[in-house]
Amino acid sequence: MASNESLTTSLDAEVLRQRLASLALTEGVRRWDLGASCSTDTSVQVDRGEAKQMKGAQRSAITLRVWNDDGLVGITSTSDLSDAGLARALAGARDASAYGNVDEIPDFSPLATAPLPVLQQPLSTPLSILTLLDTLRDAERDLLGRHPAIGTVPYNGLAQRSSDRLYINSDGACRQQRLSTASLYLYARAEEAGRKPRSSGAVRLAYGAADLDVAGCVQEAAERTIAHLDYAPIATGRYTCVFSPEAFLDLIGAFSSLFNARAVLDGVSLSRRESLGEQLAVPFLSLHDNGLNPANVGAAAFDGEGTPTRRLALLEGGVLRHFLHSEATARAFGVSPTGHAGLGAKVSVGPDWFEIGPTPGSGGGAPGLDRFAPGASGDDRGLVVIDSLSALHAGVKASQGSFSLPFDGWLVQNGASRSIEAATVAGDIRTLLNAILGFEGPAKVTPDGLCPHVWVEGLSITGDA
Amino acid sequence: MLEPLLAGGRSAGADLVEVFLERSDHLGMLAEQDVITSVSPAFGAGAGLRVFLGDRDGFVSTNDLSTAGLRAALEQALGMLGLVLPLQAGGRFDGLPELRDFAAAKEGWLPSCPSLAEATSRLLEGTDRLQAHGQHLQVRRGSYARDWQEVLVAASDGTFARDVRLHQSVGLNVLAADGDHRASLGRRYGTSDSPDDLRQWDAEAAAVDVCSSAGTMLRADYVEAGQFPVVLANRFGGVIFHEACGHLLETTQVERATTPFADMVGQPIAHPSLTAIDEGHTAGAFGSLAMDDEGMEPQRTVLIENGILQRFLSDRAGERRTGHPRTGSGRRQSHAFAAASRMRNTFIAAGPHTPEQLIASVDRGLYCKSMGGGSVGPTGQFNFAVEEGYLIENGSLTRPVKGATLIGDAKEVMPRISMCANDLELAAGFCGSVSGSIFVTVGQPHIKVDTITVGGR
Incomplete structure (x- = not known):
């Protein structure tokens, strides 16, 4: 087996730059860049008061990209940061560059040396794994005690990570970001005699395990799980639906190719180059991508190409304003990179963190929406509250615009709500974006973004009744 | 290197200590329309150390395969169970038996796999066949992945075995579009332990299969x-x-x-x-x-x-x-x-x-x-x-x-x-x-x- 003797748990950017520069000189490679990361993780899981599994990990990774004498690009990735590993990666990238795409050659981002945003990201000292274990045990015990039907918390975990990532290129760019994060998830399973088991949960993120809102996570997991205990099948038909912030953000994320310049160029987006400026949604919907939102725990200060992260308007007044870009797609569109790139032979593009809500000055759609208000649904059929969507990987056809997704939620009739036994929601994303009625309540911070409850009319629900 | 780890873990009080060592070599490739748009090699190595005490366990993974790195990982895993690595290991471990080497006959697999040139050529043949058999195809994609993995497992219960695995898969995907009608569809084929898999892949039949289904589903x-x-x-x-x-x-x-x-x-x-x-x-x-x-x-x-x-x-x-x-x-x-x-x-x-x-x-x-x-x-x-x-x-x-x-x-x-x-x-x-x-x-x-x-x- 190979050995890897130079590994450290943090990265020295200048040392790595010098090692790569020296190797590249030896191999005759004049132009290169790299993304590297290393991290240490600890995590615990529990099962009815007992430690189920405790894990630790030290990880390192580097992706090296080189330009050959013909200007074509090749890459190689490795976890071996020794001199031998880097030399092999460099040789592999050079070999791969012979098959670089002549039709689209990536370049260094013009913003790879631009000033970075200042992020308030406190570095936390990791807690001992036994402290994590005690914390999770207490949380599990608390959750199990919230209702007699809650018998287990089958999916749970408390994890903390210290990480270091950097971007370096042969033109002198050098980005580095150190980060500590922690996460807690609790998914409870509840079952009453003669009834089907029900499940729900909650997640919390913070910059350190000591800062996690454990009580809030337990409370939310308990409330959500208990709220699904009394369930009934729902009749198949068309309903006005109220998406929870989490569910709506999941759906928008699954269709983010609408806003993705890479997908547009590849022909797999529903948007086209000329879609910019077109009305895509109701005239009161705004959608921004903003990895810099202070509530976005663990925000990246720069993307895979070293471009600074920034806030970008995707929809304003329902009109498509901008696409997410890498260096290459931005060049193809004649704009600046937006800080949403990965690093690869073909550079991927993806969103960071969405902000969704009413467009200022638009009125924000129907006012005063309240699912529990008398006559809220407008008929006897009731409102369907979609709390969480499942199986987005299987049920979303992003390039077709269609979705058919199982969900957990409630039917609200005359101010009373009852959990739905099992159902799917189906539709077309473009139709949905133009069937939004308005927003209910204030925007809520979630791990994927900021969003209020969103009302949508006329969605197809399939149930068992 | 392995026996001292296993002996140390057992001496610390663990019921069972297991070390999993891995080397990997991956190649990913993407063809779009008639162009290779991504060739992505990756390689790496690492270890996973697992320690059991009763029905509890601690697991630590690391990319650091040095003696010090593996020892540190073992100490961390033991610490999760309240155990401490003693200064000197003694007793409770009888040593490893002879290696059960499933990999001996497989050493030649990786060099026998298709070269970059051969793999790119076969993938482009796939997208070309899609063009030949499809209608209204807006996007034609072919993807290939080759995963080679060498693993060695040693445990304090006498497990000591090595193997090499090889998986190759090739997929074709299309997006057919005609007016408002759209259909995206794909098929993936995969085998294990056959360096010739990509060479034997029937690109023609695969393309006919995908195009036939996409054509049917376009107006469904x-x-x-x-x-x-x-x-x-x-x-x-x-x-x-x-x-x-x-x-x-x-x-x-x-x-x-x-x-x-x-x-x-x-x-x-x-x-x-x-x-x-x-x-x-x-x-x-x-x-x-x-x-x-x-x-x-x-x-x-x-x-x-x-x-x-x-x-x-x-x-x-x-x-x-x-x-x-x-x-x-x-x-x-x-x-x-x-x-x-x-x-x-x-x-x-x-x-x-x-x-x-x-x-x-x-x-x-x-x-x-x-x-x-x-x-x-x-x-x-x-x-x-x-x-x-x-x-x-x-x-x-x-x-x-x-x-x-x-x-x-x-x-x-x-x-x-x-x-x-x-x-x-x-x-x-x-x-x-x-x-x-x-x-x-x-x-x-x-x-x-x-x-x-x-x-x-």
Whole structure:
């Protein structure tokens, strides 16, 4: 087996730059860049008061990209940061560059040396794994005690990570970001005699395990799980639906190719180059991508190409304003990179963190929406509250615009709500974006973004009744 | 290097110490239209150290394979269980036996795989064949992945084994578009332990298959929602059993108390017509293994026989925590994951009927020729997407339909699989779960489910 003797748990950017520069000189490679990361993780899981599994990990990774004498690009990735590993990666990238795409050659981002945003990201000292274990045990015990039907918390975990990532290129760019994060998830399973088991949960993120809102996570997991205990099948038909912030953000994320310049160029987006400026949604919907939102725990200060992260308007007044870009797609569109790139032979593009809500000055759609208000649904059929969507990987056809997704939620009739036994929601994303009625309540911070409850009319629900 | 680790861990008080060492070499490749747009090699090495004490365990993974790095990982894993590595190891470990080397005959596999030039050429042949056979194709994509992995497992119970695995897969995907009509569709083919896999791939047949389905689905109507009898085609139709039942027969689910079948060994859980098997032996199948990731040779495990639950799939932790004997099913994506009980080649056995008899038995229902992905939740609720479906009316296939999702509950659906045809076939797939994404095979003959909820519009 190979050995890897130079590994450290943090990265020295200048040392790595010098090692790569020296190797590249030896191999005759004049132009290169790299993304590297290393991290240490600890995590615990529990099962009815007992430690189920405790894990630790030290990880390192580097992706090296080189330009050959013909200007074509090749890459190689490795976890071996020794001199031998880097030399092999460099040789592999050079070999791969012979098959670089002549039709689209990536370049260094013009913003790879631009000033970075200042992020308030406190570095936390990791807690001992036994402290994590005690914390999770207490949380599990608390959750199990919230209702007699809650018998287990089958999916749970408390994890903390210290990480270091950097971007370096042969033109002198050098980005580095150190980060500590922690996460807690609790998914409870509840079952009453003669009834089907029900499940729900909650997640919390913070910059350190000591800062996690454990009580809030337990409370939310308990409330959500208990709220699904009394369930009934729902009749198949068309309903006005109220998406929870989490569910709506999941759906928008699954269709983010609408806003993705890479997908547009590849022909797999529903948007086209000329879609910019077109009305895509109701005239009161705004959608921004903003990895810099202070509530976005663990925000990246720069993307895979070293471009600074920034806030970008995707929809304003329902009109498509901008696409997410890498260096290459931005060049193809004649704009600046937006800080949403990965690093690869073909550079991927993806969103960071969405902000969704009413467009200022638009009125924000129907006012005063309240699912529990008398006559809220407008008929006897009731409102369907979609709390969480499942199986987005299987049920979303992003390039077709269609979705058919199982969900957990409630039917609200005359101010009373009852959990739905099992159902799917189906539709077309473009139709949905133009069937939004308005927003209910204030925007809520979630791990994927900021969003209020969103009302949508006329969605197809399939149930068992 | 290994024996001092195992001896040290045992001397610290651990019941069992296991070291998993891995080297990997991956190649990913993408062709779009008639151009290679991505060639992505990757290689790496790492170790996963697991320590058991009673039914608890601590697991640490690292990329640092130096003596100091591995020792630090062991100390961390022991510390999770309140154990301390002694200054001097002594007793409680008898040393490793002779290596069981499954890899000896496989040393030449990696250099025998297609070169970059050969692989790119074959992939472009695939996208070229799509162009030749498809209509209204807006996007043509071919992708290839080659995963080579060398693993060595050493444990203080005398396990000491090495293997080399090779998986190759090639896929074709298209997006057909004509006005407002769109259909995206793909197929992936995969084998294990065959360096010539890509060379032997029938690009022509694959392209014809994909283009035929895309052409059919381009103008398909959305399926009407409701509850219908469903006939699922063979091969990848087996994903229904994988998701609906297979995951619930892993001891990880018993440990979590998330399977409704935990106490039902020897009892009926499915229709008497159904027998289901999980094994790791079929030559060339994606889920086949010479040894699992805990160094055990895989067994042929009959899960359900004539509707009666026979066994669970079990790994080291599962055996310790649930009492179900190991089945050679301890699997993990890489050194970064602790092994868990996972499926290998999982299939429903062939039955006595012909596929035509199944379809003829349905007055009004859905024929699922091709399945998309799916998942199962913590309460046994499963779902999966139908990629290519057709209405069954009066015992015959009629119109193509799209947008269907099958949802149900494993405990309720298994007794409704009432007919199995005689055309068992397997298909390669990937399964993501607690120990990462692994290579698996799903399979079945054509089967009939008497009624299931079909989500649609």
